Amino acid sequence: MKESLRNLFIENPMQIETVRALRRFTVAGGSATVPRHMSRIFFGLVSGLYLWLLFAILAYREDTSLGILWFEFVMLTLLVPGSLYASISGERERLTWDSLILTRLSPAKILVGKICWRLGMALCFQLLCAAPLVLTHAATKFQTQYTWDMLLRVQFALTAWAVFLATFTLWVSASTRRSAISLSIVTTCLFGFLILMPFLLAVFSINVELDYYGPTVIEWLGSFVWHLHPVSLMHGLTSEGQPPTDRWRDLFVPLSIDRVTGKYTPAVGIYDLVPWIYLTLAGLCIVATLKNLTRLGMPNGKER
Numbered sequence: 001m002k003e004s005l006r007n008l009f010i011e012n013p014m015q016i017e018t019v020r021a022l023r024r025f026t027v028a029g030g031s032a033t034v035p036r037h038m039s040r041i042f043f044g045l046v047s048g049l050y051l052w053l054l055f056a057i058l059a060y061r062e063d064t065s066l067g068i069l070w071f072e073f074v075m076l077t078l079l080v081p082g083s084l085y086a087s088i089s090g091e092r093e094r095l096t097w098d099s100l101i102l103t104r105l106s107p108a109k110i111l112v113g114k115i116c117w118r119l120g121m122a123l124c125f126q127l128l129c130a131a132p133l134v135l136t137h138a139a140t141k142f143q144t145q146y147t148w149d150m151l152l153r154v155q156f157a158l159t160a161w162a163v164f165l166a167t168f169t170l171w172v173s174a175s176t177r178r179s180a181i182s183l184s185i186v187t188t189c190l191f192g193f194l195i196l197m198p199f200l201l202a203v204f205s206i207n208v209e210l211d212y213y214g215p216t217v218i219e220w221l222g223s224f225v226w227h228l229h230p231v232s233l234m235h236g237l238t239s240e241g242q243p244p245t246d247r248w249r250d251l252f253v254p255l256s257i258d259r260v261t262g263k264y265t266p267a268v269g270i271y272d273l274v275p276w277i278y279l280t281l282a283g284l285c286i287v288a289t290l291k292n293l294t295r296l297g298m299p300n301g302k303e304r
Contacts, residue, residue: 007109008108008109010108012112012113013103013105013109013113014105014109014112014113014114015109015113017070017113017114017117018113018116018117020058020086049147050128052077053132053134054131057135057139057295058135058139061139062137063137063140063142063144063146064132064136065136065137065144065151066146066238068129068132068133068136068148069133069151069154069158069234069238071129072126073158073161073230075125075162076122076126076161076162076165077160077190077230079121079125080118080165080166080169081165081166081169081187083118084114084115084166084169084170084173085169085172085173085179085182085186086173086179086182086183087114087118087170087173088114088170088171088173088293089170089173089174089178089179089181089182090092090175090179092177092296093177093178093179097296101296107290108290108291108295110293111293113169113284115166115167115170117152118166119163119166122162122166123159126155126162129268130155133151137151141159146238150237150238153237153272154234154237154238155272156270156275157230157233157234157237157275160274160276160278160279160282161233161275161278161279163279163282164278164279164281164282164285166282167281167282167283167285167286167289168189168282168285169182169186170285170289171285171286171289171292172185173191174289174292174296175292180206191302193229194230194231197225197226197229198226198229198231201222201225201226204222206218206219206222206223207219207223208222208223208226208227208232209223209248210223210248214221223248224248224270227270227274228257228274228277233271233274236271248269248270
């Protein structure tokens with residue numbers, strides 16, 4: 001097991017992509033499309049804005065946790081698919097896929113090499129957001145409704161969402177021959193799930209919170225799908241400790257109230273399950289991607 005992990009992550013020749021990515025994003029690296037001075041200017045602007053944000057938090061001492069969390073969610077939703085949609089289909093489009101096949105790399109090594117630095121980029125972005133998040137929570141002069149436990153649970157949910165997006169995008173990229181088609185499919189799926197689905201639920205007046213008894217099967221299904229939505233997940237995790245508004249939130253362990261303080265203890269409900277559902281779907285996408293890579297002319301596989 002230890003030897004397999006070393007071959008897969010440490011001694012994997014595909015990790016050269018991680019080295020190339022690091023060189024491409026460093027100030028001194030530069031590339032054919034992004035000159036060295038432009039990368040320095042971009043890095044300087046981002047660093048200046050980041051330091052200004054930290055200074056503003058210390059100066060005004062207001063709790064901006066919710067804004068930082070939503071900014072983190074939006075950026076992860078854009079960055080992760082944007083960096084992965086051409087990972088496999090781009091190789092086939094540039095006719096460099098055959099060279100990977102000739103190296104006799106296993107599908108698992110190719111998958112790890114393609115996804116590792118992208119997930120590392122997402123993790124680094126989360127760490128950058130963690131500093132202002134901790135600072136604004138600790139330095140606020142007003143009482144905040146967010147607890148450290150709540151913020152950690154939201155971070156775990158965002159990590160699970162990023163992992164699912166990465167594996168899903170990689171699976172789509174391994175299923176198409178053109179990067180433009182991969183981008184179109186990923187964009188359409190995200191648009192349908194993140195925007196169109198809530199719109200349709202509102203149009204058909206489906207009650208997504210189930211705050212009454214006797215819901216229909218359609219309402220149960222629509223409510224469950226809505227609770228899988230990352231916006232619903234973010235809202236649910238940042239509003240825990242309040243009285244329950246739907247039966248999904250106290251699915252397993254109901255909310256309880258302290259008669260002395262009047263505070264509610266968090267429930268163990270659907271919002272605790274959704275990140276694990278994301279990770280389960282990510283595992284299924286990994287299995288499907290490995291099958292696709294095996295069919296693309298890999299050893300013991302048949303090229304489509």
